[in-house]
Amino acid sequence: MKKVEMKEYKDRLLALRARLRGDVTNLADAALHKRRNEANGDLSSMPIHMADLGSDNFEQEFTLSLMESEGGVLEKIEEALERIEDGTYGDCEECGAKIPKARLNALPYAIMCVKCASQNEQS
Secondary structure (H helix, E strand, C coil): CCHHHHHHHHHHHHHHHHHHHHHHHHHHHHHHHHHHHHHCCCHHHCCCCHHHHHHHHHHHHHHHHHHHHHHHHHHHHHHHHHHHHHCCCCECCCCCCECCHHHHHHCCCCCCCHHHHHHHHHC
C-alpha cells in the first residue's frame, strides 16, 4: 500500500477514534448524571410508576451496552493504528492476503479479508 493511502487510512482511524471517544464519554456522563441525581435524592428525576422503573433500567442497560460495543471498536482502532506503524496494515491476519481497499474503506479496522471473515463467522 502506498504511503499516501496509508496516511489517509490513519487519518480516518484517528478521526473515528476521536469521535467514538467523545461518544463513550458522553454516554458515561449521561449515565453518571442520572445516578447522581438519584443518589442526591432529586425526586424530580425519580420514576413514579413501575413502568418508569422498567424504562429507566432498559435505558441504563442500553447505554452500558453501547459503551461496551464502542469500547470494543476503540480497541480495534488502536490495533489498526499499531498495524499501520509496524507495516502490516491491510494484510489479512488469517491468510496473509491483502485486504481489498473496498473493505478497508467500509471497515478501516478490518483484520481479515472478506473470505476469512466469513469463514470465521461460520465457525
